[in-house]
Amino acid sequence: MKELQVLSYHHLLLRAKWVVPVDSPSILDGAVEIKEGKIVRVGKFSDLFKETSQAKLIDFGETIILPCLANLHTHLELTSFRFRIRPSGSFFGWVKQVIKLKEETSPVELKEGAKLGLSELWREGVGIIGEVTNSGLTLDLVCQTPLYGYIFREIIGFKGGVKLQPLEDYFSKNRIKTTYSAHAPYTVSPLLLQAIKAYTKKRNQIFAIHCGESKEEVEFLKTGEGAIKNLLKERGQWNESFCSPGLSPVKYLASLNLLDEKTLLVHLVQLEKEDLEVLKRHKPKVCVCPRSNLFTGVGLPNLPLLLEAGLEIGIGTDSLASNTSLSVWEELKTLYSAFPDIPPEIFIRMATLNGAKILGYENLGAICPGYLPNLLVIEVFDYLTDNPQEMLSSLLNAKKEVLYRFYG
Numbered sequence: 001m002k003e004l005q006v007l008s009y010h011h012l013l014l015r016a017k018w019v020v021p022v023d024s025p026s027i028l029d030g031a032v033e034i035k036e037g038k039i040v041r042v043g044k045f046s047d048l049f050k051e052t053s054q055a056k057l058i059d060f061g062e063t064i065i066l067p068c069l070a071n072l073h074t075h076l077e078l079t080s081f082r083f084r085i086r087p088s089g090s091f092f093g094w095v096k097q098v099i100k101l102k103e104e105t106s107p108v109e110l111k112e113g114a115k116l117g118l119s120e121l122w123r124e125g126v127g128i129i130g131e132v133t134n135s136g137l138t139l140d141l142v143c144q145t146p147l148y149g150y151i152f153r154e155i156i157g158f159k160g161g162v163k164l165q166p167l168e169d170y171f172s173k174n175r176i177k178t179t180y181s182a183h184a185p186y187t188v189s190p191l192l193l194q195a196i197k198a199y200t201k202k203r204n205q206i207f208a209i210h211c212g213e214s215k216e217e218v219e220f221l222k223t224g225e226g227a228i229k230n231l232l233k234e235r236g237q238w239n240e241s242f243c244s245p246g247l248s249p250v251k252y253l254a255s256l257n258l259l260d261e262k263t264l265l266v267h268l269v270q271l272e273k274e275d276l277e278v279l280k281r282h283k284p285k286v287c288v289c290p291r292s293n294l295f296t297g298v299g300l301p302n303l304p305l306l307l308e309a310g311l312e313i314g315i316g317t318d319s320l321a322s323n324t325s326l327s328v329w330e331e332l333k334t335l336y337s338a339f340p341d342i343p344p345e346i347f348i349r350m351a352t353l354n355g356a357k358i359l360g361y362e363n364l365g366a367i368c369p370g371y372l373p374n375l376l377v378i379e380v381f382d383y384l385t386d387n388p389q390e391m392l393s394s395l396l397n398a399k400k401e402v403l404y405r406f407y408g
């Protein structure tokens with residue numbers, strides 16, 4: 001893959017058989033003009049070429065130009081766990097394997113793995129990430145890359161008693177935002193969940209939390225019993241003052257006032273009919289991680305229902321403790337084959353514009369005037385038709401490669 005960092009003196013006209021702006025219809029024989037570090041025009045090549053004499057023309061031939069991808073949920077410090085944990089039919093069988101391997105792996109190995117993970121993301125065309133770290137090992141690595149996004153310092157503490165020191169003092173790179181996130185409704189005490197939400201709210205940041213991932217999570221919140229209680233006790237994390245709320249994960253978070261448009265719920269596989277009304281009311285954002293869900297044996301999220309509820313949905317790979325690659329493309333392919341009635345453009349939007357908007361980037365994730373020129377040139381190893389729907393279908397299904405990427 002070749003790449004170019006777009007600087008203010010570049011004046012470029014990029015042409016390809018297809019340009020996919022995402023927030024407007026795909027353009028056959030399309031072009032994108034970049035000037036002064038921004039996208040200034042997008043349209044038919046014949047129109048743009050007539051009016052743009054000064055720009056350097058780069059013709060990418062039979063390819064597709066589209067915005068960079070967003071991977072909203074990674075745990076890069078677990079990259080070295082790839083192929084070392086078995087896919088599981090039991091979520092807690094999987095959790096126990098992860099805990100054991102984490103205890104056996106040195107920080108150096110975790111960090112080396114994270115570096116490989118970052119290169120993999122870059123090769124796949126990811127430009128925006130939502131990275132979760134417990135150790136803090138990935139903070140400086142991510143800040144050294146051209147990626148945009150969040151680094152979430154994930155809090156686990158069912159007994160509570162964690163003091164949230166301000167993070168801004170440590171990292172001030174403006175393309176990467178840092179904040180705290182909560183691991184899950186069953187590993188963070190209710191008061192601590194509210195403290196993390198208050199921290200993010202005060203700074204107008206995203207509050208991210210794994211929610212509704214496994215059946216065991218639902219069982220624990222509804223009855224206070226089951227595999228989760230046993231595991232918390234085993235690990236000395238049981239909180240004697242915890243009373244089971246008797247609610248689904250979504251309703252439990254709503255009861256603690258944690259759901260609003262700045263909350264990002266990761267997974268949301270376990271969903272009850274009544275949860276949908278709660279979600280429609282509070283409009284949290286959603287990140288689905290389908291291949292991770294299949295790996296841990298919890299099933300797929302009900303994407304048609306989530307879309308019907310009008311929620312903004314993005315894509316994440318989760319970590320390589322529960323996946324075989326950090327490819328957003330593979331997530332899209334899995335979802336598209338599970339839900340073939342959903343139009344292909346919805347999937348492309350989830351992986352680009354939705355992801356950018358969910359993490360608060362108003363000038364990324366689409367190709368339109370004023371946006372940053374973070375673009376991918378993709379070669380699809382399939383016949384590239386003149387029909388936009390078929391072209392997007394083959395972009396989702398066929399083997400492909402990022403030939404070139406531009407970033408700002």
Ligand SMILES: [Zn+2]
Pocket residue numbers: 073075132210266318319
């Ligand atoms: Zn995760």
